[in-house]
Amino acid sequence: MADLAIRPQDIDAELNPPLVTGGLTYASITEKISAITESKTPRAWYIAIGVTGALTAVLGLMIAYLVFTGIGVWGNNSPVGWAWDITNFVFWIGIGHAGTLISAILFLFRQRWRTSINRAAEAMTLFAVACAGIFPLIHVGRPWRAYWLFPIPNTDLNMWQNFRSPLLWDVFAVSTYATVSALFWYVGLIPDLATLRDRARNKIRQWIFGILSLGWRGSAHHWKHYEMAYLILAGLSTPLVLSVHTIVSFDFAVSVIPGWHTTIFPPYFVAGAIFSGFAMVITLMVIARQTLHLEDLITMKHLENMCKVILATGSIVGYAYAVEFFTAFFSGNPYERFTFINRAVGPYAWAVWTMFTCNVFAPQLFWFKKIRTSIPAMFAISIVVNIGMWFERFVIIVTSLHRDYLPASWGYFRPTAIDVLTFAGSIGLFLTLFLLFARFLPIIAVSEVKSVLHAQESGH
Numbered sequence: 001m002a003d004l005a006i007r008p009q010d011i012d013a014e015l016n017p018p019l020v021t022g023g024l025t026y027a028s029i030t031e032k033i034s035a036i037t038e039s040k041t042p043r044a045w046y047i048a049i050g051v052t053g054a055l056t057a058v059l060g061l062m063i064a065y066l067v068f069t070g071i072g073v074w075g076n077n078s079p080v081g082w083a084w085d086i087t088n089f090v091f092w093i094g095i096g097h098a099g100t101l102i103s104a105i106l107f108l109f110r111q112r113w114r115t116s117i118n119r120a121a122e123a124m125t126l127f128a129v130a131c132a133g134i135f136p137l138i139h140v141g142r143p144w145r146a147y148w149l150f151p152i153p154n155t156d157l158n159m160w161q162n163f164r165s166p167l168l169w170d171v172f173a174v175s176t177y178a179t180v181s182a183l184f185w186y187v188g189l190i191p192d193l194a195t196l197r198d199r200a201r202n203k204i205r206q207w208i209f210g211i212l213s214l215g216w217r218g219s220a221h222h223w224k225h226y227e228m229a230y231l232i233l234a235g236l237s238t239p240l241v242l243s244v245h246t247i248v249s250f251d252f253a254v255s256v257i258p259g260w261h262t263t264i265f266p267p268y269f270v271a272g273a274i275f276s277g278f279a280m281v282i283t284l285m286v287i288a289r290q291t292l293h294l295e296d297l298i299t300m301k302h303l304e305n306m307c308k309v310i311l312a313t314g315s316i317v318g319y320a321y322a323v324e325f326f327t328a329f330f331s332g333n334p335y336e337r338f339t340f341i342n343r344a345v346g347p348y349a350w351a352v353w354t355m356f357t358c359n360v361f362a363p364q365l366f367w368f369k370k371i372r373t374s375i376p377a378m379f380a381i382s383i384v385v386n387i388g389m390w391f392e393r394f395v396i397i398v399t400s401l402h403r404d405y406l407p408a409s410w411g412y413f414r415p416t417a418i419d420v421l422t423f424a425g426s427i428g429l430f431l432t433l434f435l436l437f438a439r440f441l442p443i444i445a446v447s448e449v450k451s452v453l454h455a456q457e458s459g460h
Helices: 008-015 026-038 043-069 084-095 097-108 118-139 143-149 166-199 203-212 220-253 265-291 300-330 334-345 349-367 375-401 417-440 446-458
Strands: none
Touching (some): 026 166, 026 446, 043 118, 084 097, 084 118, 084 375, 097 118, 097 220, 118 143, 118 265, 166 220, 220 265, 265 349, 265 375, 300 334
């Protein structure tokens, strides 16, 4: 009977599995993560970046063609003046939200499970914002006049900024978000850059990492100021998670177009952004975990917790969809009611039901632990969620515009090859930047993982 007794430590291990496994030590953690950037570049990396680099080149060609020809090469028409361009902008901004949430908010709440994924998520934020910024820039038609969006005192300007426009707020919100996120990411990198500097075997690497590490020596004085700076940046980043996509939602919510002017958009957009961002983190982390052999550092607990966040935010998004339809019918506004009936059974019903399937039904599978802990299942669902979130932005924009008040002005948007290739090129840019990051910089925060190991060994 003694053999059948359940020990308390077994229960604790079941409920709180370790975040660092494989018997790793402080030295082996440093060696394992640093070796990724120091080892010979594998052939698979060259193949991958060759493919993503080709897509990035396609993006450059499409932008050049657009600038020399005009935005008539897109499928935009009257009444669908916004289409794939703004859809892609909102999609990429949303992807960038998980990085700041994982790094800032979970850091402030002292959630240790963030440590193995926060560095890659922060980098993902920067790359997604870079992709997002391309689309409004080329959408204006004359990107060489984009500086007009900034409040630069200039007597030569023929047009002044309208500070009542949410499109102008986007410039401030997204640029602030990108700046703070970049600082947050870079400050977190400094101790690890110093580690790579000290391990460098040639003068060039030593010189590059020496400059980037800003003279870090790991003294108590340095750690004190580092931790204070990191805490301040986390505090600054936290409201940005809420404010950036709230302001992006104002592009629609402050208008008078049926289907857009609704007060639920700010929280709905924020939840959707976190939803899609975590899905992208899972997609990237599963690939990195398998290809870089990081199973001992990116454990099943990390992945399962992210699946739980996707389940929670997906449920919020599903609730928002239901509230939108309820409000349209309860309001008694015939135009609002028509918009939502048209969404459900009109020409774009296929897009709407794709959105529901991907964003509402698919994440509910994460209620089952067997699926939450299955690598193929979570990887597939994460891709499905991102497809669904792209369709969500497409549905909001296009289905609210394509049928105006007058049937004579109704239209149907069809993307052109330029639309499709430009979006595919932005995916190539995102993946190219991530591949470069994963190859040349530590993809996991060495110092933070060591702190988790210390707490794990001391029983805290």
